[in-house]
Amino acid sequence: MSAQLSSEYGSGFSVSALQYMRGFYLAYPDLLANRHALRVDFDPQTIDALVIQHAARVESGAHTHTDADGAWRAGTLHPGLSWTHYRLLVKVARPEVRNFYEIEAIRNGWSARQLERQIASLLFERLLKSRDRQGVLTLANEGQLPAHPKDAIKDPYVLEFLDLPASHRLVESQVEEALLNQLQAFLLELGGGFAFVGRQRRLTLDGDHFYPDLVFYHVKLKCYVVIDLKVGKLTHGDLGQMLLYVNYYDREVASKDDNPTIGLILCSEKNDAVARYVLADKNEQVFASRYQFVLPSVDQLRAEMQRELEHLGQTVPDEELATKPTKRRKSTGKIKGRKQ
Template identity: 40%
Template sequence: MELNKNIISQIQSIITNARQKAIRSVDIERVLMYWQIGKVIFEEEQQGEERADYGVFLIKSISDTFQPQFGSGFSVRQLEMNRQFYRTFPITNALRSQFSWTHYRTLIRIDNQDKREFYIAEATKNHWTARQLERQINSQLFERLLMSNDIASVLAVARNEKQPGDAKEIIKDPMVLEFLGLKREAAYYEKDLESTIITHLQDFILELGNGFAFIARQKRIHIAGDEYFADLVFYNRLLQCFVLIEIKTQKLSHQDLGQLQMYVNYFDRFEKQAFENPTIGILLCTDKNDAMVKISLPENNQTIVTSKYQLYLPSEQQLLDEVKKEIEKLDNH
């Protein structure tokens, strides 16, 4: 007699789930342990605040006492992180059970409270792994969204306090595509870039933002006997509309804008249902001329968005320079 394969599958599933829960339970307890140790250190340190070097002495003494028995979890550096953990998150009920210690270790390195609250809200809402959280911070997601939005609006969308009413509230400029693994000095055809995006679709959707679902690649469009092909088609459930993405590996031209506007018009007339919002088009390009874009599109344009892409993570100085440019633009209006 052979054992029923369904029974084997069920038992394997039970074992896997139990192991995952056990690992998760251990991780939750570890987070609480580090928080409690940080609390003890912080409170003791405050009592000896008249001695400037008491904090250093305290952490060194605790490390010397416990590290031989419990290992690197009681190194001076780890104990300093525990103290910082408690100082950053002083209310234990505010700790998120879905966050691992690796999540918190990344979050406590963020000095700006608004910025930290943004990443907490986004990581919670989107169930980011610790690796995804670190990647989003390294790609300066918060700063990129601030280029076309104010802090209050960015935080409100992140916390689900408001639904995005404008594509620019969730679409970043520039988009950072370092996960594609392409060399920035090389020349690529649009079809090559598109193929690589499809290969890394999960990462690309994460970079696009909240609420995106993939619909089609090279979507055929028939217009008066002629055939055209939209590079990538997505749907955004928050904006409740189709999102078309055209990839351009050269500098943006007004012909590119006209072509994308035609695709957007087609979707609005033949694909969109009555309850859905107007289609949005994104031109993903290596370079763009903001003045040309502004002149080429209607003044009340809400449907065409241009976004530069770059194949490497930006430095903090690059982002600061970009933010400064945006502020100067606002001052000049």
């Protein structure tokens, strides 16, 4: 078919192009409202007329399918997504997961490369770990709409864009410097709503000075987010220090209109038992998540989720991890040094 179409109509009908066209048709059946009226022949004038008509409707927004209230819905055409976006989306097997990435790509204005990175880093699956069944449905139908602090937290955080080795010789300042040099990529990994406030912002208590690594403000949750970076295993001292930061921001920095401060410790190794006992009544405000410098595989993530949910007597069906990652692109970004 590729040879025949290329011979008759020229370029644009390679085998891979036809495979993408077929995948697009199967993944988005609602795009063609009048499928029964389509002609099966390849008359050039008919094809040109359909292409011109389709292009005009996309330009005017008339071909964008909407709900009864006029709002766009996932699974239908959106002029904010390019053909490159759709080529990535059709590789996601489950419609619910594909809808999530579609909604998030439009809401956050992701480029095709950013969408590819989010699919490859299994964003949907990482967000599942902090949600119940109803939360999973909400994620698939509405995207990531944080209503509570835990909704904005992932585990693990994937920082492959830093090009840092997973080495015990690393120190926190190296990770912090690398994150600031790649702040745009880090904001993408944190998720929508995070605004950078500053680094190493000094807190003074009776002459003693403390320096949280990074401070953000979450514009959707309307609260400060204090992040501390730890190389190595999480300790009770790390959690106690974060509790100090959170309490200070709640009492001294946040305004009356702000919600309680979120504290997030990014560590290379977690200790869940220590976190549960130290945090106690603060476990809805202070969180500890692992970070890693390589993209996780589906099998690794499934095993990690199963271990955590076994504590709750739950299991994770394999079909919930049916995202088919795109081919992972090796990062080539370099870390540039910066003077302190």
